[in-house]
Amino acid sequence: MKSFASDNYAGAIPEVIxxxxxxxxxxxxAYGNDSTTKLLEDTLSSLLExxxxxxxxxxxxxxxxxxxxxTILPYSAILCAETAHIYVDESTAPETLMGCRLIPLxxxxxxxxxxxxxxxxxxxxxxxxHPQATTLSIxxxxxxxxxxxxxxxQQIRAITxxxxxxLHIDGARIFTAATALGCELKDIIVASGADVISIGGTKAGMxxxxxxxxxxxxxxxxxxxxxxxxMQLASKNRFIAAQFLxxxxxxxxxxxxxxxxxxxxxxxxxxYASIKLTKPVEANAIFARFPPSWIKPLQEIASFYIWExxxxxxxxxCSFDTTEEELERFDKKLAQLNKDSxxxxx
Numbered sequence: 001m002k003s004f005a006s007d008n009y010a011g012a013i014p015e016v017i018x019x020x021x022x023x024x025x026x027x028x029x030a031y032g033n034d035s036t037t038k039l040l041e042d043t044l045s046s047l048l049e050x051x052x053x054x055x056x057x058x059x060x061x062x063x064x065x066x067x068x069x070x071t072i073l074p075y076s077a078i079l080c081a082e083t084a085h086i087y088v089d090e091s092t093a094p095e096t097l098m099g100c101r102l103i104p105l106x107x108x109x110x111x112x113x114x115x116x117x118x119x120x121x122x123x124x125x126x127x128x129x130h131p132q133a134t135t136l137s138i139x140x141x142x143x144x145x146x147x148x149x150x151x152x153x154q155q156i157r158a159i160t161x162x163x164x165x166x167l168h169i170d171g172a173r174i175f176t177a178a179t180a181l182g183c184e185l186k187d188i189i190v191a192s193g194a195d196v197i198s199i200g201g202t203k204a205g206m207x208x209x210x211x212x213x214x215x216x217x218x219x220x221x222x223x224x225x226x227x228x229x230x231m232q233l234a235s236k237n238r239f240i241a242a243q244f245l246x247x248x249x250x251x252x253x254x255x256x257x258x259x260x261x262x263x264x265x266x267x268x269x270x271x272y273a274s275i276k277l278t279k280p281v282e283a284n285a286i287f288a289r290f291p292p293s294w295i296k297p298l299q300e301i302a303s304f305y306i307w308e309x310x311x312x313x314x315x316x317x318c319s320f321d322t323t324e325e326e327l328e329r330f331d332k333k334l335a336q337l338n339k340d341s342x343x344x345x346x
Contacts, residue, residue, distance in 0.1 A: 068168055
C-alpha cells in the first residue's frame with residue numbers, strides 16, 4: 001500500500017538505484033576523498049556558480065544540526081519558527097549537540113515567519129545576560145508546505161544582514177520548492193544569501209543522504225572538524241554522492257510529478273463540503289480538517305498523519321511515485337464516506 005503520510009515513505013527513484021549498482025563495482029578512497037564526491041562538487045559548482053564547501057550527511061536531523069553548528073558560539077541562540085523541525089520534531093538533539101538556546105517565533109496563518117516577527121525577535125544584542133541570537137533558521141518549504149517567494153527570501157536576508165545574523169535554510173524539500181516556484185536551486189540560494197543550506201536528497205528520491213553547503217567563509221573554518229564531531233561523516237561517502245549525481249539529472253521530472261499529484265488530490269478534496277483545507281497548497285503537502293469518523297477508514301486506504309488531534313487536522317503528502325490509481329482509490333473511499341454521512345444525516 002502506498003502512503004500519503006510523507007514523501008520519505010517512498011522508495012528511491014530508479015536512476016538512484018542504478019547509480020548505486022554502478023558505484024558498487026569498484027574500490028575508492030573513503031571519507032569523501034573519492035572521484036565520485038569530487039564529481040558531485042564540480043557538478044554543483046557548475047549549477048550554482050558560487051563558492052561553497054560541501055559536506056554530505058546521512059539524514060535531515062544530521063544536516064540541520066551539523067549545518068547550524070557551523071554558525072554558532074557557546075552562548076548563541078538560534079531563532080526559528082515555532083513549527084520548525086529543529087524545534088518540534090528533532091527531540092532534544094539540537095540542545096544536546098549544539099548546547100545553545102532555540103527561540104521559537106510565531107508564524108502567520110500560512111506557516112511563515114513575517115519580516116516584523118523576525119525583526120522584533122532580534123533584541124538585547126550585546127547583553128551578556130541574554131542568549132545572543134547568531135542565527136535565523138527557516139525551512140523552504142515551511143512545515144506547512146508553503147513557500148517563501150524569492151522576494152521574501154531577499155527581505156529576510158536584508159534583515160539578518162542588517163543585524164549581523166547568519167541565515168540557515170532547512171532544505172529537506174528544497175527540490176520541491178524550486179519546482180513549485182518555477183526556479184533553479186541557484187535562484188533560491190542567491191536570493192536568500194544563505195550562509196548555510198541543506199539540500200535534501202531523502203525526500204526527493206534518494207535512499208538516504210543530504211548535502212550541507214557552507215557558503216559563508218567564516219563558517220567554513222571549522223566545518224570539517226564539526227562534520228566529524230557530529231558523527232555524520234560517512235566512510236563510504238561516495239554512495240551518497242552517487243545518489244545525488246543521479247538525482248541532479250532527474251529531480252525536475254520527479255518533483256513535478258509530486259506537485260501535480262498533490263494538486264489533483266487538492267481538487268478531489270474540494271469536492272466534499274465536509275473537508276476544509278487549512279493551508280494554501282503550494283508544494284506537495286495538503287493540510288485539511290476531516291470529519292473525525294472519516295479518518296480511520298481513510299487511513300486504511302492510505303496512511304497519513306493526524307497533524308492536530310483537537311481540530312482533526314490532517315496532513316496528506318504526495319511523492320514522486322504517487323499514481324492516478326491511488327488518487328482514484330482514495331477518492332472512491334471519500335465518496336463512500338460522504339454518501340454515508342448524507343444518509344445518516346437525512
